[in-house]
Amino acid sequence: MSLEAISGVLLRAADLHGSVTDPGMESMNFLNEVVGRFPDAISFAPGRPYEGFFETSQVFDYLKAYTEYLANDLGYTESQVRTNIFQYGRTNGHIHGLIARTVLNDEGIEVDPQAVVVTVGCQEGMLLTLRALFAGPDDVLLVSSPCYVGITGTATVLDIPIHPVPEGPHGVDPAAVAAAAAEVRATGKRPRAMYLVPDFANPSGSSMPVSAREELLRVAEQEDLLLLEDNPYGFFLREGNPRPTLKALDRGKRVIYLGSFAKTGFPGARVGYVLADQPVESADGTVGLLSDSLSKIKSMTTVNTAALSQAAIGGMLIQADCRLRDANTQAIAFYRNNLQTVLDQLEHHFPPEVRTPLGISWNAPEGGFFLVVNVPFPANDAALNRAARDYGVLWTPMNYFHHDAEGDYQLRLSCSALDPDTIVEGMTRLASFIKDTIQS
Structure with a gap:
């Protein structure tokens, strides 16, 4: 919006609380915006529950x-x-x-x-x-x-x-x-x-x-x-x-x-x-x-x-x-299988003889929704945008969660919201994005 189009009171960001302009407060808004712009992308970004467990009648x-x-x-x-x-x-x-x-x-x-x-x-x-x-x-x-x-x-x-x-x-x-x-x-x-x-x-x-x-x-x-x-x-x-x-x-x-x-x-x-x-x-x-x-x-x-x-x-x-x-027995089994599927797919696409020369590694959590992949390129907002636009896959930059530069070459994957077949397809897209980015 241009200043010329504004009528009435004009507030200055400098006069608002510092949290409004803090870069750290922008990360989730950016992520939501990317998800909205690429609705057909497979998203490993949100740590939300799997919707297949929900029925309206339950409420x-x-x-x-x-x-x-x-x-x-x-x-x-x-x-x-x-x-x-x-x-x-x-x-x-x-x-x-x-x-x-x-x-x-x-x-x-x-x-x-x-x-x-x-x-x-x-x-x-x-x-x-x-x-x-x-x-x-x-x-x-x-x-x-x-x-x-x-x-x-x-x-x-x-x-x-x-x-x-x-x-x-x-x-x-x-x-x-x-x-x-x-x-x-x-x-x-x-x-x-x-x-x-x-x-x-x-x-x-x-x-x-x-x-x-x-x-x-x-x-x-x-x-x-x-x-x-x-x-x-x-x-x-x-x-x-x-x-x-x-x-x-x-x-x-x-x-x-x-x-x-x-x-x-x-x-x-x-x-x-x-x-x-x-x-x-x-x-x-x-x-x-x-x-x-x-x-x-x-x-x-x-x-x-x-x-x-x-x-x-x-x-x-x-x-x-x-x-x-x-009561969560089914969900526990589902998320266990999802996390294992992500780990298996990483191993499939990046076996030792492939990941070592490329400089790829990841952790293997004992549970939960998340894991971290280390990559040899900046895993920033620009890279996320490119992954969504050109490869149809979303993830979360780890620099959102750090107060130093430690997360600049890491991306977070969440396994909770997807079914196993979608995870397999999404990991294929992610592997292509990572390999192409490294080799470009």
């Missing part, structure tokens, strides 16, 4: 199950059921008891239902938690690097400084966390909390061994750090056995657990939660829970999480007997 079944639960199990009158579904409701949510039962069954996490905050997706949980914990400009958030853009973007919006902690092939090294905390303190600031995804991280797919999790809890105690554990992918193993979450191992209430039903249920509900059972002492000496503090902030942001969405997720939990791991 109505969930709502029915939830209203029957309110009436039969909780003894609600017809009027109380109606109010629960149609009105604003409790700020911290009304399915907190069901969530507490579910995390106990699935993860062995024991938490008071009053410590559960039901949020508008996990993203709101991040915002509430960061806003509550970070009191001033000297409080710094440590993040794994590479890191999910949702948390770094939220920190940018809230003017919270971040300090990256390099991630290795087995996730975050506790010694690196301790070193990062020392570096922050050396500048006169306070390392307040560390955000990480211990199981099959987005974007790298890395997963922390149990011994490293236990050591990280010791480091958190030593450095007076809170740990923000995000766990959307923990169910989806390709090999091995489930590992205990940091929250399940935590005995000092150092871990604030960020959960979501986007991958284990359906993202359209936009329901997540925070397990915030840390005690908070008020000025008058009374002690409450961190969940109460989050409630105050939530009441001034989203007021409460949509009652209808909570009812749908609540009904899903009831139908699953609050055992989502068992």
